[in-house]
Amino acid sequence: MIRWLWLIPALPFASALVLMLFGSRFSRKAIAALGVGSIGLSALITILVAIDFFASPPAGGAYTQLLWTWISVAGFTPQIGFYLDALSLVMVLVVTFVGFLIHIYSAEFMIEDEGYSRFFAYMNLFVASMLTLLLANNLLLLYLGWEGVGLCSYLLIGFWYRDPANGRAARKAFIATRVGDTAMSVGLFLLFTQLGTLEIQDLMHRASEQWPSGSTYAVIAALLLLGGAVGKSAQLPLQVWLPDAMAGPTPTSALLHAATMVTAGVYLIARTHVLFSLAPTAQFTVAIVGASTMLLAGFSALTQYDIKRVLAYSTVSQIGYMFLALGVGAWQAAIFHFVTHACFKALLFLGAGVIINALDDEHSIFKMGGLREELPVAFWTFLIAGCSLAGLPLITAGFFSKDLIIWEAWSAQQGHPALWIAGMIGALLTSLYIFRVIFRVFFGPLGIPVTKRPGYAMTIPLLVLAFFSIVAGYLKVPLLGFLSSALPATIESHTGGLTEIGSEAVAALLFAIGLYFAYLFHLQKRSLADALMANPVARVLHEWWFADWGFDWIYDKAFVQPYIWAAQVNKTDFIDTFYTGVAWLTQLFYRGLSRTETGRVRWYAAAMAAGSVLFVAMVLFK
Amino acid sequence: MKRRQSTSVPCCRERFMELAFYIAGAVAVISTVLMLTRLNVVHALLYLIVSLLGVAVVFYALGAPFVAALEVIIYAGAIMVLFVFVVMMLNLGAPAAKMEKQWLKPGIWTGPVLLAAILIVEVVYFVRRGAPGMSSGAIDPKQVGMALFGPYLIGVELASMLLLAGLVGAYHLGYRKPEKVEIQHDADTHERRVAAGGDLVLAGTDQPARTP
Amino acid sequence: MLLAGILFSLGLTSLLVRRNLIFVLMSLEVMLNAAGLAFVVAGSRWHQADGQVVFLFILAMAAAEVCVGLALVLEIYRRCKSLDVDGLSEMRG
Numbered sequence: 048m049i050r051w052l053w054l055i056p057a058l059p060f061a062s063a064l065v066l067m068l069f070g071s072r073f074s075r076k077a078i079a080a081l082g083v084g085s086i087g088l089s090a091l092i093t094i095l096v097a098i099d100f101f102a103s104p105p106a107g108g109a110y111t112q113l114l115w116t117w118i119s120v121a122g123f124t125p126q127i128g129f130y131l132d133a134l135s136l137v138m139v140l141v142v143t144f145v146g147f148l149i150h151i152y153s154a155e156f157m158i159e160d161e162g163y164s165r166f167f168a169y170m171n172l173f174v175a176s177m178l179t180l181l182l183a184n185n186l187l188l189l190y191l192g193w194e195g196v197g198l199c200s201y202l203l204i205g206f207w208y209r210d211p212a213n214g215r216a217a218r219k220a221f222i223a224t225r226v227g228d229t230a231m232s233v234g235l236f237l238l239f240t241q242l243g244t245l246e247i248q249d250l251m252h253r254a255s256e257q258w259p260s261g262s263t264y265a266v267i268a269a270l271l272l273l274g275g276a277v278g279k280s281a282q283l284p285l286q287v288w289l290p291d292a293m294a295g296p297t298p299t300s301a302l303l304h305a306a307t308m309v310t311a312g313v314y315l316i317a318r319t320h321v322l323f324s325l326a327p328t329a330q331f332t333v334a335i336v337g338a339s340t341m342l343l344a345g346f347s348a349l350t351q352y353d354i355k356r357v358l359a360y361s362t363v364s365q366i367g368y369m370f371l372a373l374g375v376g377a378w379q380a381a382i383f384h385f386v387t388h389a390c391f392k393a394l395l396f397l398g399a400g401v402i403i404n405a406l407d408d409e410h411s412i413f414k415m416g417g418l419r420e421e422l423p424v425a426f427w428t429f430l431i432a433g434c435s436l437a438g439l440p441l442i443t444a445g446f447f448s449k450d451l452i453i454w455e456a457w458s459a460q461q462g463h464p465a466l467w468i469a470g471m472i473g474a475l476l477t478s479l480y481i482f483r484v485i486f487r488v489f490f491g492p493l494g495i496p497v498t499k500r501p502g503y504a505m506t507i508p509l510l511v512l513a514f515f516s517i518v519a520g521y522l523k524v525p526l527l528g529f530l531s532s533a534l535p536a537t538i539e540s541h542t543g544g545l546t547e548i549g550s551e552a553v554a555a556l557l558f559a560i561g562l563y564f565a566y567l568f569h570l571q572k573r574s575l576a577d578a579l580m581a582n583p584v585a586r587v588l589h590e591w592w593f594a595d596w597g598f599d600w601i602y603d604k605a606f607v608q609p610y611i612w613a614a615q616v617n618k619t620d621f622i623d624t625f626y627t628g629v630a631w632l633t634q635l636f637y638r639g640l641s642r643t644e645t646g647r648v649r650w651y652a653a654a655m656a657a658g659s660v661l662f663v664a665m666v667l668f669k
Numbered sequence: 670m671k672r673r674q675s676t677s678v679p680c681c682r683e684r685f686m687e688l689a690f691y692i693a694g695a696v697a698v699i700s701t702v703l704m705l706t707r708l709n710v711v712h713a714l715l716y717l718i719v720s721l722l723g724v725a726v727v728f729y730a731l732g733a734p735f736v737a738a739l740e741v742i743i744y745a746g747a748i749m750v751l752f753v754f755v756v757m758m759l760n761l762g763a764p765a766a767k768m769e770k771q772w773l774k775p776g777i778w779t780g781p782v783l784l785a786a787i788l789i790v791e792v793v794y795f796v797r798r799g800a801p802g803m804s805s806g807a808i809d810p811k812q813v814g815m816a817l818f819g820p821y822l823i824g825v826e827l828a829s830m831l832l833l834a835g836l837v838g839a840y841h842l843g844y845r846k847p848e849k850v851e852i853q854h855d856a857d858t859h860e861r862r863v864a865a866g867g868d869l870v871l872a873g874t875d876q877p878a879r880t881p
Numbered sequence: 882m883l884l885a886g887i888l889f890s891l892g893l894t895s896l897l898v899r900r901n902l903i904f905v906l907m908s909l910e911v912m913l914n915a916a917g918l919a920f921v922v923a924g925s926r927w928h929q930a931d932g933q934v935v936f937l938f939i940l941a942m943a944a945a946e947v948c949v950g951l952a953l954v955l956e957i958y959r960r961c962k963s964l965d966v967d968g969l970s971e972m973r974g
Contacts, residue, residue, distance in 0.1 A: 648905070653781065653897045660787050667791055694884045701888060701911055705895040710903050717907055724914055727884065731925045736933045743940055744914065748947050755951045756903060759958055781897035785890035792886030816930040817937070824934070828941040835945030842952035 048099040051092050052112050052129050055139060056182060058085045058092070060175035063168050070164025079154040082167030086150045086174055090143035097136055108132055108532035109248070111184055118187075125245055130184035133533035137382060137526070138181045138314060141389050145306045146174050148508035152397050153298035155504035156404065160296075166206060170302065173199035177307050181314060185246040186235050189315070193231070193279065196308045197224050203303065204295040216291040223288040227278015231315075234271025237264065251321035260325050269322050269329030273336070276312030280366050283340045287598050289363055290347075293355040297400030300355060305362050305396050306389035313369045313385055317534060320378055330461060334374020338469040341367030343596055345476030349483070350593040353410045354399050357484050361436065362392055364473060368452050371470065375462045377455035378534035379527045384448035386526065387519045391435040391445055394512035398429040401505055402488065405497045412487040416494035424506045426489050428513040433485050435516040437478040437562070440555040444520035449474065451523070454550045467550070474554050478561025486569040690730040697723030710756050714749065721745040735810035882922050888915035900965055902957065906950050913943045 062085035070078060100110070109132035116126045131139075150170065157166050176195025183189035205217030239245055241264055242253045258265045276282070281289035281304075292304050303309070316323060316333060323330045341364045348360035365388050372381035403410060405422055419426045435445035453470035456462050568575050579585050591597060643654070697720045704716035721744050728737035817825055892911035899905060917936040924932015 649897055649900070653784065656781075656784055656788075656893055656897070660784060660791065663791050664787070667795060697884070698887055698891070701891050704907070704911075705891065705898070710901065713904065713907060717910070720911070721914065724888075724918060727918065728921055731921060733921050733925055733933050733936075736921055736936050739937065739940060740914075743944065744910075748910065748944055751947055751951060752903070752907065755954060758955070759903075781894040784897070785894045788890045788893065789886055792890075793883065796882045796886070812930040813933045813937075816934050821934050824938055828938050831945050832941055835948040839948040839952040842949065842956055 048095050049105070049110055049131070050112065052096055052110070052131055052182070053114060054092050055089050055096070055143065056129075056175050056178035058089045058175075059171040059178070061085070063171035063175060066164050066168035066171065070168055073164060075158065075163055078164045078167055082164075082171055083147070083150040083154055085171055086143065086147045089174070089178070090147045093139055093143045096131070097140060100131065100136055104532075105131075113184075122243075123239070125185045125187040127188060128184040128246075129182040130247065131182065133530050134314075134317060134382065135181050135533075137386065137530065138310075139178060141386055142174065142177055142181065142307050145389050145393050145512070146302055148511055149298050149302045149306075149393060149397065152301075152400070152505050152508045153296070155502050156298055156400055157296060162206065166203075166296065169199050169202045169206070170299070173203065173303060173308070177311070180311055184248075185244075186238070186250070187245050189247075189318075190228075190232065190235060193228065193275070193311065196303070196311060197221065197228065197279070200224070200292070200303050200308055203299040204292045206295055206299065210294075213294045216288075216294040220288040220292050223281075223285045224278045227275045227285055230271045230278070231275025234268050234275065237268050237271065241268075247318060251319070254322055254325060258325055261327060262325065265322060265326040266329050269319075269326040270332065272315060272319060272322070273329060273333055276315050276370075277336060278312075279315075280309045280312030280370070281363050282312070282336050282367060282370060283343065284598065286340060286344065286363050287595060287602060290351075290356050290359045290595065293353070293359050297355070297396060297403065300359070301393045301396035301400070304359065305392035309362060309366055310369070310385050310389070313366065313373065313381055316370075316373045317378055317382060320373075320534060323373070324376070327461065330374055330376065332374070334371050334456075334461070334463075334466060337367045337370025337372070337374050338466055338473075339367075340364070341371065341473040342469060342476070345473050345480065346592045347595050348480040349476060350589050352413050354402065354412050354415075354484060354488065355396070355410060357412070357480060358392070358395050358399060361395075361477070361480065364477065365392065365436070368449060368470070368473065371456060371466060372452040375456050375459040375466065377452060377459055379530045380448070380451045380455050382530055382534065383523060383526055384452055386522075387435065387444040387448040387516070390512050390519055391432040391443075391516040394428055394432040394509060394516055395436065397505070397509055397512070398425050398432065401425045401501045401509070402429075404501065405499050406495045407498050409495055412484055414494050415488045416491040417489070418493075418497070419489040421493075421497045422500070424509060425501070428509040429489070430485060431513045432516050433481040436481050438474060438554055438558050440551065440558070442517060444516050444518070446551075446554075447520035447523045450547075450551045450554050453554060454547050457550060458547075471553060471557055475557040475561050478558045479565055482562050482565030483569050486565055490570050491573075686730045686732075690727055693723045693726035693730060696720075697727065711753070714752055714756060717752075718745050718749050721749065735813050882919060885915045885919035885922060888912075888918065902954050902965075906947070906954070909950075910943060910947070913939060 062081050066073075066078065066081060073081070109130060111128060111130050113126050113128040116124055118125055150167075153166070153170070157163055160166065173196055176192045176199060178192075180189050180192025180196060183192060201217045201221040204220050205213045207213050235245065238250060238254075242250055242257065244250055244253065254265065278285045289304055289309070293300055295303075323333065344360045344364035344367060348357050348364065351357045351360060365384070369381045369384050369388075372378070372384060401422060402415065402418065402425060405418075405425075406415060409415065431443070435443035438446040438449045440446050453467060453474065456470050457464060457467035568579070580589065594600065643650075645651075700716045700720040700723060704713045704720060707713040707716065721740060725737045725740040725745070728734075728740055889912055892908045892915055895908035896905060896912065899908065917939045920935045920939065921932045924930065924935070
């Protein structure tokens with residue numbers, strides 16, 4: 048059964064093709080059946096493959112299935128091959144399962160949209176690309192999946208293409224990730240030219256043999272790959288695209304920009320962890336990037352009023368956690384956090400979708416209120432997910448994964464107390480911003496009245512995901528054990544002064560503090576929030592964090608404006624003048640010569656005389 | 670021009686020939702210049718005739734009496750007379766002379782004079798390089814006749830055909846149709862028109878034209 | 882030879898300068914005459930009859946040309962009521 052591995056990406060891909068070609072002819076039911084069914088089938092096969100994997104684990108902990116050779120030129124032979132080990136199996140399980148739930152949800156959410164088949168085609172294509180990325184056995188195939196998800200992200204963000212703002216957001220996303228992709232491709236070139244192969248396992252072996260720890264090549268290659276990961280996962284300095292990507296439909300935000308695509312960067316670094324281990328500088332950079340992004344996004348999330356934008360910044364922040372974990376060498380913890388994050392972040396987005404839909408496309412949390420009784424399912428699931436995100440001790444999954452990371456930030460060999468403190472502050476911020484949203488939206492007086500209530504297709508995925516948001520935490524030990532066949536365990540070196548329990552206690556305390564302040568400002572005495580806003584310092588900070596710490600402004604001034612200026616200057620396309628110049632010259636001659644055709648005999652005679660004089664002169668004075 | 674080595678006594682005839690050449694040449698040039706600058710066509714024609722006569726004398730001085738005669742008879746005699754006839758027929762008169770004055774502004778002369786000057790320079794150069802000699806022997810008409818009937822026979826035939834072509838062309842161009850009968854718009858218009866068309870024989874008579 | 886050259890140049894000049902059609906034809910005659918003179922000179926230099934023969938041909942050609950040319954002049958005068966060469970520029974570029 049493990050031989051059905053190739054079906055996992057192939058099924059969504061086939062369904063995407065069919066939907067793209069014939070989708071407009073199918074009925075809504077057929078489209079939904081095809082779109083959701085393909086992912087469902089994929090999930091089913093994944094489960095079967097997983098069972099087979101557990102029951103009889105393949106040799107070396109990994110199973111490779113080679114389909115065919117993609118390119119064969121001068122010794123460069125990447126293949127279409129799928130590589131299944133613990134890491135990719137975990138990720139594929141999450142992607143297909145969460146994807147399946149989100150597809151069910153979107154079957155109802157997008158039911159009124161005219162681009163129904165287009166939506167499912169893009170979503171299926173996305174899942175196919177993501178699975179290709181996860182299962183690829185060489186970096187070139189991974190890059191193919193990478194680009195595929197980038198493309199689908201662009202298509203889906205700009206799904207409602209009639210509004211130019213969506214197009215701009217899609218473009219911004221694509222360009223930002225493109226910058227990262229370019230860095231990654233340069234990294235691939237470097238790896239190939241130095242080590243001669245792009246097949247991942249082979250590559251890792253050769254790297255560890257040929258490059259000593261800390262060698263320049265390793266550092267540069269690792270940094271370039273980090274550049275790619277930063278672009279795709281919306282970390283510093285390329286995090287600018289994710290908040291604007293909320294212009295796409297909510298299921299898209301849930302699937303791509305919360306659970307799966309943005310974690311592709313995490314996957315990349317985890318896959319090539321050997322390379323990063325060889326380059327401690329690069330690995331430390333990963334940690335710094337993660338920590339700073341986490342804080343930056345946390346502060347920004349605190350100021351947003353669009354519910355989806357809060358969640359977007361929250362995603363950026365949580366991936367910062369994952370990067371932090373990777374940076375300190377806590378590979379398994381990062382993947383564990385990915386699993387739990389996928390569950391509760393997708394749930395948060397889906398819940399937000401329910402709310403937005405119910406309130407007739409209203410996004411601002413300040414206009415919402417009192418939805419606790421109106422949308423009970425949405426309320427409870429959102430609450431569970433929010434607590435999981437903030438890390439409610441012991442009963443939510445997020446607590447286990449996030450605290451593991453924060454603990455590793457302290458105790459791992461490459462950990463640092465500063466990183467631990469950053470993680471703690473991040474936890475506080477998380478609690479603050481998510482409970483701000485919860486108290487504003489669900490509690491208090493009723494804001495906009497509810498016009499639509501979700502049906503079963505939208506509520507059941509919420510419930511399932513809520514279940515997993517709680518339960519997934521208990522999978523910590525078996526999951527980590529399972530992953531150890533693919534990822535090395537974290538080396539814990541110094542604990543000095545703090546135990547794991549102690550760290551968790553501090554985290555729980557911060558959770559409570561955040562909860563209290565959110566309660567204070569946004570439920571009990573809302574006037575306090577208004578008073579805070581009146582304070583000029585607070586106002587400045589608010590504006591600054593609202594604008595994503597000015598990154599958009601910086602990029603606009605530094606890159607966008609000069610580019611537009613250059614394009615304007617070149618509007619007449621000066622290179623084209625070389626060609627038009629030829630035409631212009633010819634016309635000049637034409638006009639000149641046509642003046643000699645005067646029709647006057649004397650003129651012609653003079654021309655003849657002059658010509659013959661010249662000729663005679665040439666002959667005579669040769 | 671180098672003088673050919675002849676008897677020690679400078680030949681009267683040769684010197685006379687030379688002198689005649691120079692004088693006739695000067696006359697030809699001067700009269701050509703005068704011809705160019707005249708406003709009245711008839712005056713210019715007369716000057717041209719003088720120029721041609723001068724050239725005829727030059728021919729004689731060069732020892733080509735046959736050609737000299739030819740020049741006088743045909744060129745100055747026939748062709749120029751033809752010119753005169755046509756000019757008289759055109760009846761140009763005073764307005765034409767005024768127009769000529771208008772057209773011949775001095776500025777106009779510069780370009781062509783420049784061109785001609787260059788040409789003359791080239792000719793001078795060519796002549797200097799060539800170093801021709803002035804031969805004194807005359808060439809008989811008899812010799813010319815022999816040449817014409819001999820190697821140049823075909824040329825003669827062609828020339829005669831050329832003249833025939835010129836004749837026919839001139840006739841055709843000068844042909845003027847007689848006055849047409851008024852065209853009536855009925856069925857037999859075509860025949861009418863054809864009938865009214867050129868029937869030379871009966872043109873001018875009052876008999877109806879024969880249908881061809 | 883020099884004389885021929887001078888006469889030819891004069892003819893060329895007048896050809897280019899004058900606008901009256903008759904003058905144009907006359908200057909053409911001058912040029913032909915000059916060319917013929919050149920031929921005769923050459924023939925006389927080499928003591929051959931050829932130069933004069935050629936002059937005869939030139940003469941014949943000049944006669945034919947004058948015929949046709951004057952007929953054309955008459956036709957033009959009939960059409961355009963003037964003998965301006967520059968007015969006949971219908972074949973313009």
